[in-house]
Amino acid sequence: MxxxxxxxxxxxxxxxxxxxxxxxxxxxxxxxxxxxxxxxxxxxxxxxxxxxxxxxxxxxxxxxxxxxxxxxxxxxxxxxxxxxxxxxxxxxxxxxxRIGQTVARLTVAASQRILVEDLPEVIADFERRYPQVRLSLVECLSGQVAEAVDRGEADLGLSTESATEPLRSRLVFTPAYSLDMLLVTPLDHPLARRSRITLRDLRGYPLVNAASGFPRPDMAATLERAGVLFAAPQRIQAVNTPVIRRYVEMGFGIGIVVGRPGRKKSPTLHERSLNRYFGPATVHLIWRKGGDLLPHVRTFAHTVQTVLNSPPA
The missing domain is CATH 1.10.10.10 (Winged helix-like DNA-binding domain superfamily/Winged helix DNA-binding domain)
Structure with a gap:
C-alpha cells in the first residue's frame, strides 16, 4: 500500500x-x-x-x-x-x-409509458417556463434507462427499475413519484364483476404480459409462486403498457400495468388496484454522480416531483 x-x-x-x-x-x-x-x-x-x-x-x-x-x-x-x-x-x-455562449440542453430518457402518460404535463409546464432550454426525449425500455444515463446519452432518466450494481456506484437514484399497480381486464370479464380478488383468482386467465413485461422484475416470481404465471396459454407476450392495454381490449387476456393515482380511467377497460399484493411502483429520477446538477436539469427534476405528486388535472 x-x-x-x-x-x-x-x-x-x-x-x-x-x-x-x-x-x-x-x-x-x-x-x-x-x-x-x-x-x-x-x-x-x-x-x-x-x-x-x-x-x-x-x-x-x-x-x-x-x-x-x-x-x-x-x-x-x-x-x-x-x-x-x-x-x-x-x-x-x-x-x-453559465456564461450564455450556448443553448442549455437537457436530454431525458424514459420508458414509452412514462413518456406517453406521465411526462406530457411536465414537459408542457417546463417548456412554457423555460423556452430557452432545448429539451430532447429518448425512449428506452425501463431496464435500459439507467444504462442510457450511465453512457452519457441522457442527463436524466425516469424508471421504475431499482438501483443495482455496478450502476449503483456510478448513478444517483432518487424517488420521484409513485404509481398504482393495476390489473386491467375487459369490461365484461368475470374478474371485473367480482368485488374482491386474490392473486390466485388470476389463474386460468392468460396474461398478456411477457415475463419481462411487468412493472418490477420481482413481480414475475411472485406471480409464479401464486400459480398465475404461464398457468394459461399466452397468445401474446407484450412488454409496453400501451400494447398490453390494447390487446386486453381485444380479448387476448388480462394484464398488469401501472398508472398514476387518481388518473382518469379507461372507458374500455376495467382497472383494479393490486397495491395490496405488490405495493405501489416507485419511479426514480436517475443521474450521474459527480458534481452538482445544472440549474435547468435540477429544475426539470423538481418539476417532475411537483407535478406528478399532485392529483391529475
Missing amino acids: MGSRRLRQVYKEVRFQQLRSFCATARLGSLSAAAQALGVAQPTVWAQVHALERELGTALVEPHGRGCRLTEAGRLLAELALPLVTSLDSLPRIFSE
Whole structure:
C-alpha cells in the first residue's frame, strides 16, 4: 500500500487522459469498449492505463474472461476518480451554458409509458417556463434507462427499475413519484364483476404480459409462486403498457400495468388496484454522480416531483 506522501507526489504527475481511460475501462469492463466510448484506439487506452499503473506503483486492472476487471487498488481509485472525471468532462459545457455562449440542453430518457402518460404535463409546464432550454426525449425500455444515463446519452432518466450494481456506484437514484399497480381486464370479464380478488383468482386467465413485461422484475416470481404465471396459454407476450392495454381490449387476456393515482380511467377497460399484493411502483429520477446538477436539469427534476405528486388535472 502506498504512503500518503508518495500518493500526493505521483498525483501531481497523473494526466487527466490516463484517469479518463482508466475510468472508462472501469465503467465498461473492457479496454475495447472503453476505446470505443472514448473514440480512440484500444492500444491508446491500454497505454494510458498501463502508464497510470506505473505512476501509481500498483496494478489497477487484471484480465477477466474476454475483458478485464479491477483489482482492489483499482476499485479504490475508481471510487475516487469517477466523480472527478465526470465533473471535469462536463466542465466546458457547464462553463459555456453559465456564461450564455450556448443553448442549455437537457436530454431525458424514459420508458414509452412514462413518456406517453406521465411526462406530457411536465414537459408542457417546463417548456412554457423555460423556452430557452432545448429539451430532447429518448425512449428506452425501463431496464435500459439507467444504462442510457450511465453512457452519457441522457442527463436524466425516469424508471421504475431499482438501483443495482455496478450502476449503483456510478448513478444517483432518487424517488420521484409513485404509481398504482393495476390489473386491467375487459369490461365484461368475470374478474371485473367480482368485488374482491386474490392473486390466485388470476389463474386460468392468460396474461398478456411477457415475463419481462411487468412493472418490477420481482413481480414475475411472485406471480409464479401464486400459480398465475404461464398457468394459461399466452397468445401474446407484450412488454409496453400501451400494447398490453390494447390487446386486453381485444380479448387476448388480462394484464398488469401501472398508472398514476387518481388518473382518469379507461372507458374500455376495467382497472383494479393490486397495491395490496405488490405495493405501489416507485419511479426514480436517475443521474450521474459527480458534481452538482445544472440549474435547468435540477429544475426539470423538481418539476417532475411537483407535478406528478399532485392529483391529475
